[in-house]
Amino acid sequence: MDVHNKHIDYIDLINRYLTNEINGRETILLEEWVLESEENKNFFNKFKKTWALSNTVKSFDIDVNAEWNKIQNKIFSSSKETTIQNIRQKNNNFNFIFRIAAVVVLSFSLVFSAYYFINKSKYNTFVADNYVVTQKISDGSIITLNNNSKITVPKEFDKNVRKVKLKGDAFFDVKHDETKPFIIETGKIEIQVLGTSFYVKSQKNSPTIEVIVKTGKVAVRLANNPQKEIILKPDEKGIFVKNKNKLKKINNTDVNYLSWKTKFLIFKNEKLKNVVNKLNETYHTHIIITNPKINNCTITATFNNKSIGAVLNILKETLDLEIKRQKNAIYVSGNSCE
Structure with a gap:
């Protein structure tokens, strides 16, 4: 039983299902995983019972026992055909159409919200839609993408530099290599390191881009004016103000930034x-x-x-x-x- 699929954490899906935070697409993914084997079904049942016992405080006016009975009787019955029928009745034709589309998508290995495109170019683009995604790249560096983020990485880095392009938020744990700096292009700035760990917050609609260093040193500079540069050390934050095209450095006071x-x-x-x-x-x-x-x-x-x-x-x-x-x-x- 694999509860931590490369792209989907089923424990997280179960948690969000039990707290009513799951959407229709995720419900289908969870249902199919549960029906995949008796082991998966038993795991779900035990997890659900443990959750019910550990959440004695009434939440969102939900009757835990009643909900559990509904789940047992309807959604995760022994009959897959019955389960599919219940989902169709609940979600009308949309989920029926989605299930057909999911089969097509599955054949191209893009069924999950976290995935990567491999095209005929020299680059891979890794995308996180609705899940946090952790990806190890060719040089050994590890990149964790936040929701609604993507990063483009060369399949093979150049001899003298490791350059990637980021849209959104990501945490980087960069493999040390003094001969080959690691450069991130995001918006109108570049971030350069040799080997360190740091967080980049670069949302399209945000007025700023932020860089927070956890370990090592990071250089942040303007892409069109490399002389405008700041050096960040652990627990320091670099801020690029987009409308002013300026960089500034402050101490990071947000202990929850990750x-x-x-x-x-x-x-x-x-x-x-x-x-x-x-x-x-x-x-x-x-x-x-x-x-x-x-x-x-x-x-x-x-x-x-x-x-x-x-x-x-x-x-x-x-x-x-x-x-x-x-x-x-x-x-x-x-x-x-x-």
Whole structure:
């Protein structure tokens, strides 16, 4: 049984299924994996029961036992034909069409949200759509792409330089090579290293591009003016302001800058509005505080690889909040903490 497929983490899918964070496409992927073998089905059943026992706090007004019975009776029955029929009834013709399309896509090895294109050129383009993707490239460097990000990498690097192109967010653990610098092109800047680890945040709609260094040293410079350069050391952040075409360096104060990758979060007397912003970045959710009076409520907590449902349960009980889910958003309300 492989619960950590090269492209899909089924444990993460199960977690998000149990907390109602999964979409239709992901439900189909999970269903097919469960039906693939008796071992997978048993794993899912045991995981679900363990989850139900460990989540005694009522979440989103869900009756755990009732939901479990529905799952057992409907979605993951022993009959694959029955399962397919239930999914069609629930999702109408869209999922039926999608299942046909998925078969075609599967034949081209592009069935998952994380994938790479290999074309006739000298480059590979790795893409992360709805999942965080970790990829080891030819020089031994390891790149972790955040959601909605992609990177273009030569199949074989030049003799004197290792150059890649990034769109979106990624964490780099670059293999040391003094004779061949590693250069990342993103937007209007270049980032150069010999061997180090660092995070690049380069979203198209963001007014800035950020580089945060974890280990080693990183040079950040303007692509059209290489003399304009800053050198970053561990725990320093470089910021490129797009509309001003300027670089600046500050100390990094965000201990959770890699939470999207690690799912490890630390909050110390942090305001709820800031906590919600970080949760949205980490879990790619749309959490909205509906009562501004609770924005400044504070919390101190550590979350290690918890699902968003578990995190919200803790916030709910700690701050006496009301949490409701409607369509693709989660609404948070409550009384003022002042």
